[in-house]
Amino acid sequence: MNSISRFFWFCSGTHLSTLEKHPTEHNKYLGIGATIFFTGLFAALSGGYAMYFVFKGGDFAWLFALFFGIIWGLAIFNMDRYIVSSINKNATTNKQIWQATPRILLAIMIGMVISRPLELKIFDKEIKERLNVSYLNGQRSKIDTLNKAFDKKYTIEINKLNEAKAERDSLSAAIKADRQKLNFEIFGNKTTETSGVMGYGAFAKRKEAELKQREQNLDTLTKDVRKMEAFVDGRKQFDGLMTEKLYTTKQLDSLSNIAGFADRNWALGQLSYNVDGTRDNNTAIAITFIGLLFIFFECLPVFVKLMSSRGPYDQAVENIEITQVHLSNKDREFEVEVADGIHETRVSTEIEKRKEQIRNRARKDLQSED
Structure with a gap:
């Protein structure tokens, strides 16, 4: 259980050694990390399923789908992890909302991308029937x-x-x-x-x-x-x-079994309409709500991070950051003082060197006059 918790903490983008010191924050970041992980998992399934139709008919279609699904899932996982971890809970509420706005928009786009291939699988039977009608017509x-x-x-x-x-x-x-x-x-x-x-x-x-x-x-x-x-x-x-x-x-x-992603995506859009052109509200609502479900699921970690109060972990992270900034400033001052000292030493050394050169030249001139 401890290993699973640490894994989900890692998924949430937390500083593990700091989080372990604050037990009251464990469950919150466990939930956030689990949500991010399963979002990445759904993204992997969605991307793999979509890519399967791109290479469908080839000998290694499943292998390409598996490879792309893993890459796509990891990409979405990493992006979600960054989106959540980059929200600064130590800022004011307005600033947090301002920080979260582009991240929410990005999460909505990711949710839409993830939901489409999964919708294709959910409505697979209806899509094949609509494709049959389309091909026949x-x-x-x-x-x-x-x-x-x-x-x-x-x-x-x-x-x-x-x-x-x-x-x-x-x-x-x-x-x-x-x-x-x-x-x-x-x-x-x-x-x-x-x-x-x-x-x-x-x-x-x-x-x-x-x-x-x-x-x-x-x-x-x-x-x-x-x-x-x-x-x-x-x-x-x-x-x-x-x-x-x-x-x-x-x-x-x-023909419907070997249909590509574009044809199936078109057929999914046509499910909102009957064959006679009238709108099928029931199917349209079902497709819309499934898409909204995945969009909400994608935005959920951001909302949880925004709605959660500022806890001891956030305070500890702020203290660490302040300390690190202070140490960085001190290191900079140290380097500046060292550089200044070295520069002064180099200057004084060069002055003495040139003075000695002038003295030697003067002695030679006196000796030549004698």
Whole structure:
């Protein structure tokens, strides 16, 4: 338990040897350190999960995700530790708030960054469903665009084909109706267009000859339609229309499973809206509150440090800092005095040296005159 406490004290950025002397402060900084630690842990999970989708599909995706998750978690942990430890409890309330403001803004940004990948995991099922709808609509739109472009490119050929089909269908219907009339004539069924006399007479023979001629025309027309259809199908194959089909459920699931971070992030944003474009307030509120939860969790150590009263540990730290500043000033004075003394010694030594040089020069001049 003592080792765990010391670890969380370290996480809170305290001076361990000083904190150990003040038992009443132990729990406060234990809680702050634990919050900072778990924030870093969530950041590691969030960063690793996000990076997994960046390298997804590679052989070492999990290894890259693990490595980046650890680095990201340590970075956020170190930043949070600095943010909390840099708030000076010995300053006035206004100054503490002024110190904490940029740190709170930074904590909010960190909370937003941490929360997004975790939200992607929480709403994973809904995101996949929305991606499936998006991919299916995209494929349908692509096929429609290709069809429109093809129809515009081959307008003449398609119009001829449609006219030939209409003529074929009309001729086929007429032949069917005339065949029925011929049967009525042969079997003696009385209608407005038949004689009602049973037998294969001259009228029936003439009708059958006409039907055979029209059937030959129908066969020729059908062959022409098939040729035109073959040409149009060949053009569709060449332009890629035949290979473009709507995705199956299995294909959609496969696409959503390999979707990247950007696609999943877009889908998460779209969860706040229904497919028809209306706003889904329930999902939007859920996503918002999850994000706010992580933001609050990230800001919590700063708020705890601000709300906590000035304790004996803070007083002890201030005393240590005052002492260290005083010692630093004394060291500076010592160094200044030593430097001044050395300088004076160097100056006096140099003066004596130059005086001696002048005396020696004067002696030489006197000796030369003698």
